[in-house]
Amino acid sequence: MKVGLPKGLLYYRYHPFFKTFFEELGAELITSEDTNKKVMDAGIRCCTSEACLPIKIFHGHVDALKNQCDLMVVPRIMKVSNNEYICPHLCSLPEMVVHSMDHLPPVTYQSLYFNSQKQLFHWAKDVGKLITPKRSAIEIAFNHALDRQANYKRTIDQSQYSYKILLVGHDYNLYDKYVNMNIIRKLNDLNLGVISSDSIGNGILNKYIKKLPRKPFWYYYRQAYGSAAFLIEKGEIDGIIFISCFSCGIDAVITEAIKDDMSSLPLLLVKLDEHSGDAGLDTRLEAFSDMLARSNTHHKKRRI
Template sequence: MTIKIGIPRGLWFYDYYPLWKTFYEELGAEIIISNPTNKNLLDKGVKNTVDEACLPVKIFNGHVIDLKDRVDYIFVPKMMSVYKDEYICPKFCGLPEMVEHSIPNLPPLIDTEINFNQSRKHIMKTVYEFGSYVTKNPIKIRKAYSKALQAYEEYKDKISQGRFPIDGELTSKQLMLNNKNKKKIALLGHTYQLYDRMGSMDIMKKLQDYGVEILIPEMINMDVINEKAATLEKKMFWSYGRKALGTAIYLKENSDIDGAIYVSAFGCGIDSIIGDLFERWTRKDGDIPFLLLTIDEHTGEAGVNTRLEAFIDMIDWRKRDEGNLPAHG
């Protein structure tokens, strides 16, 4: 009988989904992905998560609930670190425990620990552990992993070329078209918030409807971001923070953009620091208009629309006739 593995469409999903899907499908498992975030799923997530958790964790729990009665396992790895000497976030580190203690009647979780602070040998041990839920054959696991890595690299390439994942699929729409007449806006935030249509209030679509070109950090060469982040006085040991701050420095130095929007998740400790630093840096020379949008489960779409409209109007005024208008309006 084919083993069914459920992959929740949240948190690390938009970064690594092709890797794990390919891995388990190569091993012969059937992959079932939760439905795109909707109101019902969000409400269930909110109801089954402690109030203090950030919005993306609540959404993640909603996706776990969506899967729990139709799969043999749910994939909820314990992601300690994906880059050496860094961590993702305490919530990622304790995710399997949070899920288990929040949601009753779950099938077994695939909760293997991922920790790139360990040796390479240990990382391969981790891969075998992930594979062992489907097969005990190490050769099969090794082959599946190498195919999975290939799928992951192809996925990253596509994103860097301006395609982006929405609801788990890469859209064919180019974001930056290098059209000199279009406004260009850098859009920052966690991938699991930006690429989730409901979690982001569909901000990408809204910006595109305004005729705006979007630059996301995944479209900037990672080596460049790392190089910029390395100039920080103190190493940023949260991986997401390093990426956001490296991007902020890059934008400050190569400001061919007309504005920057930071989409922050309510309840995120890392965002409260990074969002503030990002804002200070983009405005340091008063050059880049900046908008901070904090989204939680109560955020209304009308409020987001109004703020976006006002922000885009401000960019237009600055471009058209008031180049000395301060970046903060």
């Protein structure tokens, strides 16, 4: 059986889990290629126009795979941490995809709770059944997938540059180079090193989250607030850049909250959409780097 895994949304976070699980079950896993113009155009064509760019791009990846596989993985990710919510679009992803596209192979409708191993196994059991009747094989594949996921760390921490920036954003905005116009390379070219908001461990985040008057509602607020508060206290960063996609309701709340919380450091909000000309992004990044460099001639530099 051929299983299609679209390279969009939280693929960037959970691909080791999905890959290991399906391959251990003996399925042939097909992943779409990196996001490109063709994928984006296909996504925009079939997706509802109100959705954000990453959702549209996910549709494009599904489109690229739909004639090559017998089962399409459309992860309905409900939660990734206890008592916190992720994104309503991610919770309704299978319905969005099925109702906006034709000629699809069967898709996975089951819910994924990455905060609970027990609930996550329900997903594995139900989806695994479509590939093999052997419950033991599903359990083994599931456990291997969990291990592989636990050992997987994809974070960015560059210290060889004269300034360091905390790059805040959802996984798919941080790691999809097409969507973010290769922002990390652009920052490096301006001599700015990057730490990504997902590189700070949960233990540290928990400690700093306690400073908030109430627990975060959105998972990404925990990540943004916790990483920024920790790195500012350590004196590790010179500024914060927040990458967000146009029309993201969650980021509309988080960016405002972070702006208020972290007013001691320069913060730049980068909004991404279908624009392919990067002159606007270049201008903002260059001005941000100039601001840091020019203020540095008057203030003492904090690091080597």
